[in-house]
Every structure is written in C-alpha cells, then in structure tokens.
Amino acid sequence: MTQQSGHAAQDAAPPGRAGRRPGATQTRDEIVTSARRLFAGKGYDATTIRAIAADAGVNPSLVYHFFRSKEGVFTATMELPVNPAELLPALVGNGPREQLGERLVRVLLRCSSTCATGGRPRC
Known part of the structure; x- marks a missing residue:
C-alpha cells in the first residue's frame, strides 16, 4: 500500500462530520437553535x-x-439560569416540607440577584 492510497481513505470521510469546523465556532448556538425548533415542533x-x-x-457526541x-x-433552549x-x-431535601415555599423563594432571589450582576447563578 502506498502512502497516497492511505490518504485517499482519509479524504473519503463525509464532509462536515469529523474534526472541527473552520472559522469561528457558533456550533453551540446552532445546536440550541436546532433543538429549540425540534422541541417546539415534535x-x-x-x-x-x-x-x-x-x-x-454535527455529530451527536x-x-x-x-x-x-x-x-x-432542553434547559439551554429554555434559557433558564439554572438546571x-x-x-x-x-x-x-433540605428541610421540612412546610418550609419548601420559603426555600424556593430564597433560592430564586439568590439566583436572580447573581444573574442581575452578570455572574453565573449560584443557587
């Protein structure tokens, strides 16, 4: 087998499936856009x-x-600040059932104040 024929096998791979896309990557945004469309439709x-x-x-991986x-x-398509x-x-799991509403409000306020300052939510 010659070196040339070894390269032909690599060149036979379907375009766009292996390796990184050329140029600036917007892949994550494209995945979210596709997911949003599919979740809404199906x-x-x-x-x-x-x-x-x-x-x-893109490849599923x-x-x-x-x-x-x-x-x-799905969480990314909803643009939620937390999962x-x-x-x-x-x-x-952190306290009595009777205090669930209070815990929820505290967590949501903590999340929203972190998001308002431009930080990553620490809920």
Missing part, C-alpha cells in the same frame, strides 16, 4: 439527540460534549 419525548445533531449538522444530556439541551434537575433535590 415535543420533548419525540426529539432525540441524534435528530438535534442532524439538524445542526458534540451535543453531549456541550450539554451532557437531552435534559441539558431544575440540580435545583429541586436541594430544595426538597
């Missing part, structure tokens, strides 16, 4: 990571790289 249950990736023109899960993509899945266990 609903959460019918939308898959593969469908989101295909619509955005890149979606997992940016968002870790379908839930993470509800991370917030709820702390609320429910």
Whole structure:
C-alpha cells in the first residue's frame, strides 16, 4: 500500500462530520437553535439527540460534549439560569416540607440577584 492510497481513505470521510469546523465556532448556538425548533415542533419525548445533531449538522457526541444530556439541551433552549434537575433535590431535601415555599423563594432571589450582576447563578 502506498502512502497516497492511505490518504485517499482519509479524504473519503463525509464532509462536515469529523474534526472541527473552520472559522469561528457558533456550533453551540446552532445546536440550541436546532433543538429549540425540534422541541417546539415534535415535543420533548419525540426529539432525540441524534435528530438535534442532524439538524445542526454535527455529530451527536458534540451535543453531549456541550450539554451532557437531552435534559441539558432542553434547559439551554429554555434559557433558564439554572438546571431544575440540580435545583429541586436541594430544595426538597433540605428541610421540612412546610418550609419548601420559603426555600424556593430564597433560592430564586439568590439566583436572580447573581444573574442581575452578570455572574453565573449560584443557587
């Protein structure tokens, strides 16, 4: 086998599927846009990571790289300052049920004040 034929196999890979895109990357935003469109059109249950990736023109592993899960993509499309899945266990498990409303208000106020100052929410 010659060196030239080895390169031909690499060149045969489908374009846009392997490696980094040239130029400035807006991939994360493109994934969010695709996900938002699919979630709105098909609903959460019918939308898959593969469908989101295909619509955005990326490999599904890149979606997992940016968002870790379908839930993470969904949270990003909603532009929530925190992931509800991370917030709820702390609320429910940290005190009596009767004080849940008070804990929720405190957490939301803490989150909104952090967001208002341009910081990352620390809820």
